[in-house]
Amino acid sequence: MDLDFGPAEEEFRAEVRAWLREHVPAEPLPSLETAEGFAAHRRWEGELSRARLSVVSWPEEYGGRGATPLQWLVFEEEYYAAGAPGRVTQNGINLLAPTLFKHGTPDQLARVLPPMASGEVIWAQAWSEPEAGSDLANLRATATRADGGWLLNGQKTWSSRAAFADRAFGVFRSDPAAERHRGLTYLMFPLDAEGVSVRPIGRLDGKPAFAELFLDEVFVPDEDVIGAPGDGWRVAMSTAGNERGLTLRSPGRFTAAAGRLVELWRERADPADTALRDRVADVWIAARAYRLKGFETISRTDDVGAEASLNKIFWSELDVALHETALDLLGPDGELAGEWLEGYVFSLAGPIYAGTNEIQRNVVAERVLGLPRVR
Amino acid sequence: MRFVLDAEQRMFAESLDRMLAGSKTPGAVRAWADGDSGPGRALWASIAGAGVFAVAVPEEYGGAGVLPVELVTAVHELGRHAVPGPVVETIAAAALLSRLGDEEWLPRVAGGTAMITLAVPYALDADVADLVLAVSGDELAAAAPGERLTSLDPARRLFRVTPGAVRASGEAVREAAAAAYDLGALACAAQQLGVGRALLDASVEYAGSRHQFGRPIGGFQAVAHHLSSALMALEFARPLVYGAALAYGTAEFARDVSAAKVACAEAAYAVAKTALQVHGAIGYTDEYDPSLWIRKARALHSAWGSPSDHRARLMAAL
Numbered sequence: 001m002d003l004d005f006g007p008a009e010e011e012f013r014a015e016v017r018a019w020l021r022e023h024v025p026a027e028p029l030p031s032l033e034t035a036e037g038f039a040a041h042r043r044w045e046g047e048l049s050r051a052r053l054s055v056v057s058w059p060e061e062y063g064g065r066g067a068t069p070l071q072w073l074v075f076e077e078e079y080y081a082a083g084a085p086g087r088v089t090q091n092g093i094n095l096l097a098p099t100l101f102k103h104g105t106p107d108q109l110a111r112v113l114p115p116m117a118s119g120e121v122i123w124a125q126a127w128s129e130p131e132a133g134s135d136l137a138n139l140r141a142t143a144t145r146a147d148g149g150w151l152l153n154g155q156k157t158w159s160s161r162a163a164f165a166d167r168a169f170g171v172f173r174s175d176p177a178a179e180r181h182r183g184l185t186y187l188m189f190p191l192d193a194e195g196v197s198v199r200p201i202g203r204l205d206g207k208p209a210f211a212e213l214f215l216d217e218v219f220v221p222d223e224d225v226i227g228a229p230g231d232g233w234r235v236a237m238s239t240a241g242n243e244r245g246l247t248l249r250s251p252g253r254f255t256a257a258a259g260r261l262v263e264l265w266r267e268r269a270d271p272a273d274t275a276l277r278d279r280v281a282d283v284w285i286a287a288r289a290y291r292l293k294g295f296e297t298i299s300r301t302d303d304v305g306a307e308a309s310l311n312k313i314f315w316s317e318l319d320v321a322l323h324e325t326a327l328d329l330l331g332p333d334g335e336l337a338g339e340w341l342e343g344y345v346f347s348l349a350g351p352i353y354a355g356t357n358e359i360q361r362n363v364v365a366e367r368v369l370g371l372p373r374v375r
Numbered sequence: 376m377r378f379v380l381d382a383e384q385r386m387f388a389e390s391l392d393r394m395l396a397g398s399k400t401p402g403a404v405r406a407w408a409d410g411d412s413g414p415g416r417a418l419w420a421s422i423a424g425a426g427v428f429a430v431a432v433p434e435e436y437g438g439a440g441v442l443p444v445e446l447v448t449a450v451h452e453l454g455r456h457a458v459p460g461p462v463v464e465t466i467a468a469a470a471l472l473s474r475l476g477d478e479e480w481l482p483r484v485a486g487g488t489a490m491i492t493l494a495v496p497y498a499l500d501a502d503v504a505d506l507v508l509a510v511s512g513d514e515l516a517a518a519a520p521g522e523r524l525t526s527l528d529p530a531r532r533l534f535r536v537t538p539g540a541v542r543a544s545g546e547a548v549r550e551a552a553a554a555a556y557d558l559g560a561l562a563c564a565a566q567q568l569g570v571g572r573a574l575l576d577a578s579v580e581y582a583g584s585r586h587q588f589g590r591p592i593g594g595f596q597a598v599a600h601h602l603s604s605a606l607m608a609l610e611f612a613r614p615l616v617y618g619a620a621l622a623y624g625t626a627e628f629a630r631d632v633s634a635a636k637v638a639c640a641e642a643a644y645a646v647a648k649t650a651l652q653v654h655g656a657i658g659y660t661d662e663y664d665p666s667l668w669i670r671k672a673r674a675l676h677s678a679w680g681s682p683s684d685h686r687a688r689l690m691a692a693l
Contacts (some may be wrong), residue, residue: 290611
């Protein structure tokens with residue numbers, strides 16, 4: 001058992017660190033939940049990708065470097081330690097790309113991945129519907145067979161940054177007679193296609209961070225179906241598993257944020273306030289635990305499976321605690337606009353999206369602990 | 376990087392687990408609490424035979440060398456099976472004595488023929504230990520057990536001590552005591568993790584078999600979610616224990632031990648509360664075995680430094 005980085009990781013770390021020191025914008029970019037910020041973040045993704053740093057773990061032919069999982073963790077540590085911008089491409093990179101690597105055709109990989117890596121095409125997800133949130137199998141938007149493809153109809157919602165994104169991916173009911181998890185198909189479609197209307201929705205702080213999508217006879221060619229028609233649930237769940245693993249929120253993000261919290265505590269805290277000090281300590285400990293757990297996860301040779309749900313609960317609760325502690329350290333400034341407040345508002349969504357933490361606790365109970373079916 | 380136990384380390388844990396599972400430890404724990412140390416001493420001999428104390432003693436004193444990963448792996452199993460006696464204290468004493476060049480006691484610790492306890496500030500099992508030590512400032516003294524104190528965990532027989540003859544003094548004692556404290560706190564964290572794991576396993580089994588309203592209670596979300604949270608707390612405390620073990624001998628060791636101790640103390644205690652709630656009234660009884668672990672989780676919460684002591688130490692290190 002060891003925690004040692006090899007020369008390949010150290011060399012890679014040095015390269016990434018040097019590049020980031022040179023290129024990370026001195027001033028933070030505007031919020032990526034705004035049109036202006038979205039465009040700035042898209043330009044940043046182009047810069048990253050020209051240095052082949054936007055998708056380091058992908059194969060070289062699609063814009064990556066074939067980095068090992070450990071090198072990817074190293075990249076993430078350096079990225080967030082450098083205070084580099086949030087990843088506007090994250091839905092595509094973290095959710096759609098793993099699905100394509102598992103279920104996509106060579107043609108789909110070649111068409112979709114390179115412009116995703118460069119930020120030319122930014123993806124939104126079209127999962128939830130008004131009647132299908134935690135109960136995703138209850139979805140009703142349809143895909144109907146048409147000549148050479150499918151026609152999409154219905155409504156999707158809570159689609160992150162869909163007001164600014166280029167394309168979307170999601171699951172639709174293709175067999176109206178089938179129930180629940182059967183008869184669903186996974187498709188990709190452009191958000192500027194004829195028949196798509198996008199209505200931005202203000203998030204808790206008013207920023208148009210997500211949107212509703214209304215689909216009226218939107219044509220999707222067969223080549224944009226991922227996996228077999230009717231097999232969408234299985235295809236989607238392979239993405240969901242990824243989402244709950246390490247990729248959506250790498251440990252490096254929390255290691256860096258916990259470090260900044262300790263700095264804030266040094267600058268702002270009353271040394272006599274041991275209650276706040278203890279909360280900072282707990283955040284630092286949790287961030288370290290998540291980092292070490294990440295090293296454990298990539299060291300394992302067996303399938304992590306449903307244990308990935310534990311990661312999702314852990315990081316989302318850690319993220320909220322971290323930002324609450326920061327706001328409390330800021331005292332009267334805690335309610336003022338700034339990076340900590342932005343992070344706080346973002347963190348509040350964590351226990352809800354990517355499968356609520358209640359659903360995740362059900363998954364852990366049934367599939368990790370082996371408890372009876374939970375109701 | 377390979378941050379999981381290797382095959383040999385896994386086998387070490389599994390063989391200890393098998394041995395202890397066959398030893399009916401709850402009976403030994405109850406006898407220990409009643410002042411009958413016979414079954415506990417027999418357990419001690421068998422864990423020593425398996426090499427548990429050898430990995431806490433340097434080779435020049437007859438041990439296998441200090442192997443922190445093996446050590447926490449072993450103590451985790453002892454915690455799972457609620458093995459009584461001054462296990463953590465003997466390990467810490469070995470760290471102390473090996474830094475002071477003791478040749479008398481260390482070979483006996485490695486061979487399993489010496490139980491040593493330390494006043495931190497109370498001395499665990501001082502009445503049955505072969506040697507009682509107390510450190511004050513830069514003086515190390517042999518001590519005699521004084522007043523017996525009553526712990527929440529009856530298997531933890533605590534004593535005040537009266538220091539006797541000074542065995543060593545000077546700056547070396549201060550440094551050795553600090554090293555002993557760090558290793559003791561880490562071993563205690565591993566023990567707590569094991570206590571928590573045993574309680575979670577017992578609770579999951581109970582929740583799957585106990586029926587109310589015509590269903591196993593583990594099928595109700597209110598119960599299941601407690602158990603999922605308990606698992607999460609333990610799963611994220613464990614890497615901190617092994618991370619600290621790997622930091623042994625580095626400048627970060629004390630800091631990483633404190634992080635592990637806070638997480639394990641809080642996790643084990645939270646799991647114990649969940650175990651009590653899931654078992655309901657039967658869990659609140661002395662005669663039902665989970666009580667042995669439930670009481671220990673609370674008692675150990677403040678042993679070898681409370682969570683607030685370790686949070687303060689961590690923040691000072693940061």
